[in-house]
Amino acid sequence: MVTVMTQMRSSADSSPTSNGDEWWRSSVIYQIYPRSFADSNGDGMGDLPGMTQRLDSLAALGVDAIWLSPFFASPQKDAGYDVSDYCDVDPLFGTLEDYDRLVARAHELGLRVIVDLVPNHCSDKHPWFQEALASDPGSPERDRFIFRDAPESGYPNNWDSVFGGPMWTQTTNPDGTPGQMYLHIFDSSQPDFNWHNEDVRAMFRDVLRFWLDRGTDGFRVDVAHGLIKAEGLPDFTPDPTAASMGGTEELAPWWGQDGVHEIYRDWRTVLDEYDGERVLCAEAWVNPLSLMAKWVRSDEMHQAFNFPYLSCGFDAAQIRYTIDESLREFAAVGAPSTWVLSNHDVVRHATRLALTDENPQGEGIGPKTPNLPDPAVGLRRARAASALMLALPGGAYIYQGEELGLPEVAELPDEARQDPTWFRTNGERYGRDGCRVPIPWEADSPAAGFSSTGASWLPQPEYWAGYARDAQQQDPGSTLNLYTALLALRREHALGAGALAWLESESEQVLMFSNSSVIMVANFSPEAQPLPERLRGSVQLASSAVQDAAGQVAAESTIWFTK
Known part of the structure; x- marks a missing residue:
């Protein structure tokens, strides 16, 4: 059920959501995964013109900005996160002119545009790396990357790649003999830059200015915690249960080193040259949150993804602890918390919150995953979690398709999988393809409206049409209409710029807080729970069927009330 007592904003309303403060402090930003969003030419690959054609839907949803995952020139070994030219568009996605048209249309609709920058590594097809391979050890060309002489056996250290296997790959000399090894945190086709090299730093300043000059409103920085490696590249054996991207109390020597902050202070000076509050957002998988907050000090980045929050299960105590820690640590450096x-x-x-087995970051799920969850339970919990998140002060990120309630696609055939994790682990880890399947737009169209020809770079499941946007628009109780209502009320009540105050509840399974003129009640229990009498009758919206008349909040659901 969705009950709304507010008016949606006009899609052309570009006023900030923070009552005069910087727009990014309270914004809701929608992530577009370009290859899976909308295909304009029928080749099965999403593209920039397709995005532009669908922007009206995002403006109607009520978000403030869009973030585009990489669309730069790339061999596409890792879905564009292996960049061969940082200042051009890959032909798969269109042209620079297509990008300019997208930015112009987004700005017409009051949407800002953030692009995904990948500074930790490039493609092995990047001209600089090709020059390095053709140059001698110790040359200036090789110094732009991290090359080391190969030991008699093994590798320069014991580091393992995020995608599986050693973090080192050996080159071959022109005479066919084994050459030096180079470092790659990710796939062997993604050599890491040496960020102690001034050529690298200068090149990325130019890249920032290239996109800022085209009207880009900011950058999401990929692997923002990985650019600097510990001196001497010491051996390190991480906790085997830790997330592959980091996030443990003990930092690996390739994550979260202090030298990264000097880089982002430099970048901040570049962004501050431009009008319009251009922003930097860090993808930094680091713990604790007091450490993550260092990325958003006043002279560094503006936002950092809150991965401890994303990593929470459907657990009231864990969620409350993480909210408190987030608000405390980010406020200590004058930054907003950013929820995801x-x-x-x-x-x-919509799948993860109903999983009962461990699911380390990046491993994914598939047909052989034990105890795959009940989709109805997953969707119910996802709706409740989203309604809670969007009531919090600060910024928030939405991933394309979550507003449709899309689950993870577990049943992809092995031959369709494309994630490097799948290949580098010889099929032991499914990887991330399941969350990247092209999204559905129209139930009765080819490829559910993603592509006019029915082509789709990853196969869509047969049930995908049931989640299509056009069908959900007609259903008052749909997840799409829930998100639309949440975002409208969030804007009306200025929740992003508000302040949280916890309220006492009668159950440890029920969280209650006020923010501005809204009271949020979230029930994490599988049973209905009593509501305080003073709240009954003032429901604004609910993530599931309301039991307010009986003085209860439904199982695993969230309700917004007005004071």
Whole structure:
């Protein structure tokens, strides 16, 4: 059920959501995964013109900005996160002119545009790396990357790649003999830059200015915690239960080193040259949150993805602890907390929140995953979690398709999988393809409206049409209409710029807080729970069927009330 007592904003309303403060402090930003959003030419691959054609839907949803995952020139070994030219568009997605048209249309609709920048590594087809391979050890060309002489046996250290296997790959000399080894945190086709090299730093300043000059409103920085490695590249054996991207109390020597902050202070000076509050957002998988907050000090980045929040289960105590810690630590450096539940690297939260087995970040799920969850339970919990998240002060990120309630696609055939994790682990880890399946737009169209020809770079499941946007628009109780209502009320009550105050509840399974003129009640229990009498009758919206008349909040649901 969705009950709304507010008016949606006009799609052309570009006023900030923070009552005069910077727009990014309270914004809701929608992540577009370009290859899976909308295909304009029928080749099965989403593209920039397709995005532009669908922007009206995002403006109607009520978000403030869009974030585009990489669309730069790339061999596409890792879905565009292996960049061969940082200042051009890959022909798969269109042209620079297509990008300019997208930015112009987004700005007409009051949407800002953030692009995904990948500074930790490039493609092995990047001209600089090709020059490095053709140059001698110790040359200036090789110094732009991290090359080391190969030991008599093994590798320069014991580091393992995020995608599985050693973090080192050996080159071959022109005479056919084994050459030096180079470092790659991710796939062997993604050599890491040496960020102690001034050529690298200068090149990325130019890249920032290239996109800022085209009207880009900011950058999401991929692997923002990985650019600097510990001096000497010491051996390190991480906790085997830790997330592959980091996030443990003990930092690996390739994550979260202090030298990264000097880089982002430099970048901040570049962004501050431009009008319009251009922003930097860090993808930094680091713990604790007091450490993550260092990325958003006043002279560094503006936002950092709140991965401890994303990593929470459907657990009231864990959620409350993380909210308190987030608000405390980010406020200590004058930054907003930025909330997120799903993205292109993790199992969609409409599935993840109902998983009963461990699911380390990046491993994904598939047909052989034990105890695959009940989709109805997953969707119910996802709706409740989203309604809670969007009531919080600060910024929030939405991953494409979560507003439709899309689950993770577990049943992809092995031959269709494309994630490097799948290949580098010889099929032991499914990887991230399941959250990247092209999204449905029209129930009765080819490829559910993603592509006019029915082509789709990853196969869509047969049930995908049931989640299509056009069908949900007609259903008052749909997840799409729930999100639309949440975002409208969030804007009307200025919740992003508000302040949280916890309220006492009668059950440990029920969280209650006020923010501005809204009271949020979230029930994490599988049973209905009593509501305080003073709240009965003032329901604004609910993530599931309301039991307010009986003085209860439904099982695993969230209700917004007005004071």
